[in-house]
Amino acid sequence: MNEQRPLNRIFFRLLWLQLFAPLLLSSLVIISLVAALAVNIFRDQQSKLNRSVRYNAESFLLDASNVLEMLAIRAASSDIGQVALSLEVVQRGYDYFDAFYYLDTNGRVLAMAPHEERYLGLDFSQQVYYRQAQQASGVIVSQPFVSLRSGRPAVYLAMNIPRSGVIAGELSLSELQRIASLSFDLEIETETFITDSVGNILAHPQIERVEQQENVGQLPILQQPRQIDRDMLYWHDGEPFAGSASVVQNSGWVVVSHARLRDVFRPYLGPVLLYVLISTLVLALFLRLFERQFEHTISRPLNRLSKAASEIASGNYPAAPLGDEGRPGFMELASLTESFIHMTDSVLARENRLNYMVLHDPLTDLANRMMLQQRLSDLIERARSHGLEFAVLFIDLDDFKTVNDAFGHSTGDRILKHIAALLVEAAGPENTVGRLGGDEFAVLVEDPRQAKQAGALAERILHDLTQPMQIEENEIYLSASIGISAFPLDGTTPDILIQNADTAMYQAKLEGKNTYQYYSLEMETRAQERHRLTTCLHHALEQEEFEVVYQPIFSTHTRQLVSCEALLRWNSHRLGSVSPARFIPLANETGLILVLGDWILRTACCSIRALADEGWPGLRVSVNVAERQLRNKNFTAGVRRALEESGLPPHLLTLELTENIFFQGFKEIDKVLLELKQMGVQLALDDFGMGYATLSCLTQIPFDEIKIDRSLSLNVTTSAGDAAIVRGIVRIAHDLGMPVVAEGIEDEDQIRFYEGLGCDMLQGYYFSRPLKHRDFVARLQGARK
């Protein structure tokens, strides 16, 4: 039922209604006017006809009465023979009398004309006309009776002749019939008949209705009052009639004329129907023409627009929605079409843009991951069917985060754009360059010849990237690590190819960055191992697999145990003992280092404070702090809480920092270190001499001590160079008033060397490996003894 109808159907239905209502109305008005006129004209004519019939009937009756009176006068004054002769003569002269009877005072037939022997002497005293005549003076008109003579209904005129009897005349109803049949040349068939006072038909065009003495007293026009002439409309025989009735004087007879109304209307039916027909036809023709015009100017263009709209829905954008029709016929539709075209253009533009956005990286305009994957799928299909090879380069900028932190994100973005341009340039037009996100890029080496030497391309990229970049006022140095995977050797799906290239890239990072690696299966194994390790690491803390161990630090002068370094040990239930070198970087990457760092700090503080209570009050402890921890803005609060909870005096806690914290572009570092200093905590520069050994940082931050890296200590006795460096470091530190701790002491020669330099403290396996808390306490107790 919700079906929508087409516009032209709705519109034309309304139009039909609007046009037909007036047509109907006008037809009704015209029909009623014509009907009223027809009835009036007809009734006028009918009335005239009726009155003239009445007049004729009256004259007839008057004539007949005169004849009878004349006979009565003669009968009164003549003998019976003369009367009989008179009857005979008169009957022949006035043939509307079928018979005359001369009855004596007893009602017996004395004479009759035409003469019939058998009736003479009969007793007619009970005949109605005889009795009527006896009771009246003058001529009476009887009801109709079946005549004994003729066997047909007849009306009797009768007159009493005092003392002589009654003269009666049998009136021929056929004369009345003739009178009733009189008609003007009325176009309309009207039925005129004469009845007696109660509706018994005396004269009627249909003779049998007279003969059968039909009574039509039920006709509405014959209902009371019967004495008055009348014209009326009435219902009879199941349809309307127009009737006229008038009363014949001295008889009670009624002349009735009536006609069926539909006969009255019949002559007018043709013209009226013609009018209705013609106006309907004209209207229909007009509407047909209009409909065609409508179809042409409205429906068709609208349909075309609708078709165009569905085209758009299915993804086609027609240039001209109206086809070759050109401009539509009227203003509204023209503007609708214009808007439609405009809308089509905008939708098309937006869709194109959307498509582009979906598949491109907004910053660099390179293909994004989705497009790369699509492209890869296409490539794989093509390569498969043609037996070709191709390669995927996964490029990750080295330490780009540092750059971002150092120069801000907008600069970072400019760099990325610049790099994108570099990559496109390097890759050449036949290969696809995309950005996978962040500082990760990928190059699909589609050219089969190049694909075989993907390493060459990688090298070129590395070379181009390491060129200094001039971004705004900064000169930026960058490098990247690149992983390469090849189809079909290293994978046959887009995901696996990218993932494997990623793995290779990671390996390149591990290899020291600024290099490239082909993917190999063992990388995969390593990566899996790394993944396993990460998973276990996450569970390690809650399963208490970590343990803090303490490596004692001794005074060079006194050989007394003065301090210790708290170190983390991981005894995994599943992996066994895991070296910090394996899991610390992981913890750093995953952020777990924050939790671990906090945990070790608090554990160490508590332990040392407990030892102070147990009689080693001056014992100090140093804890390693990773750069990531320092960045955490809750770090200083965490240190303060650890101190407050344990009650360890701040000066007994040394935080060991590596110098690379200064190269990460962490601007707040000064503020954090200053806050720690103000708290009273000691700061040590750890692993000094291993990396850049930037001397400037020694002055930049007021460190409380310097720890010489283990790798330096290893060779001080064998390498003159290393010995010279250490010597320099110790001297500079002492000049700056900072005590020096030498790490990695493994034999007497090293001890002697450091003693010679005046190095303040020593730490290493020679003295003790890192000890569990219990063993560490035992060692302390042993030293006391």
Place this chain on the structure above:
Amino acid sequence: MGAKKLLALVVRIHRTAGARLGTSRLDENLMRTFLNMIFPIVRGKYHAGIRLLLISALLLASCAVNAPVRIGFVAELSGRNAAFGVQGRNGAQLAVNEINRRGGIKGRMLELVVRDNKASPAELIRIDQELIDEGVFLLTGHLTSWESLAGKPLAESSGAILVSPSTSTPTLSDEDDNFYRLIPASSDQTAPLAEYVYNQLGARRVAILIDDDNAGFTRTYAEGFLTKFISLGGEKVAELHFSSKAKPEFRPLIIQARIQQPDLLLLVSSAVDTALIAQQVRLLNWNVSMASSQWAYSAPLIQNGGSAVEEMIISSHHYDYCPDPAHKAFREAYRETYLQEPAFVAALSYESIHLIALALEATGGRREGLNEALKSIRQFKGLCGTVIIDAYGDAHRDTYLLTVRDGGFQVLRTIPYVEAP
């Protein structure tokens, strides 16, 4: 759809619907006129709703005009004996008007279709056939025995139902058929009449004048009378036949009868003929007792007979001055309408229409079950007491012996109907 096809369809639907509903056809001309008027609208490519509206209005109009139940009244309405038929028709028409004024039969009007059989059996059969073809299934009229006998075979074969107000020939008695009548066989009258003339008038020698044109009634009446009269010890001295249609001179017949010196003249003839015969008898100064059948029992007997029919004895199952209020009301209505006294045949015709109406009321105006409905009416309140109807559709009622006195009918004796054991 073409105009002609549509017209044919509408006419067919209308007829079928009419037949289903028991209505008869609408005036086809009127419908054609109407259809001609609306065709421009119906035919054109117009709103389907308008078309539907017009057509349904047309159909509704044709069905809503609840067609009347048509009852044929075929009687001798012209000629010398027309008064009998006219009286019967008037009585029937009076009943029809009365029923229609009360709302008809379940909303449907009754229509009396009057036809003149012109005293001819062939004409009667032709007219009956015509009416039956028009769908009329109820025929009354058939007042006299010859009419009923002539009409019965056709009615029998066509399934039409005949209800005769006044047929009394015993030939139609005791038959389980679709013929019903409102008076008993004439034998119910003839025995009391014979007894009366034998015992009260002392009549022993009877001369009988018989109108052969209604032999079905007249002969059986005469036979019935004679059987009883002879069994009582009477004697038939003359039996003379004539044909009323031939307008015979009665004087020779009467003289022929007088030669046998009967002490009773039995005139089995119509009212007019009986009157004329009686007049001739008296003109001859023959003071013989006369008796006649109910056929003569009507106003024309006295009108035309004058003093000649005084003291004539007449047997009848009806009496015009019956004191029953229903009858009084009927007489008044009749006199008002026709300015005449109703004859017994008018009363019987009036009763027959009421009997028919009673049965139609039960079938809702339909033919189906009408026979059963009529047969189930075993008692019926007539104008003058209760009418008993037997299993064969023959009525039984009281018998009256009447005489003419001072220009009017008087009851001599009432013989109540006693159901045969």
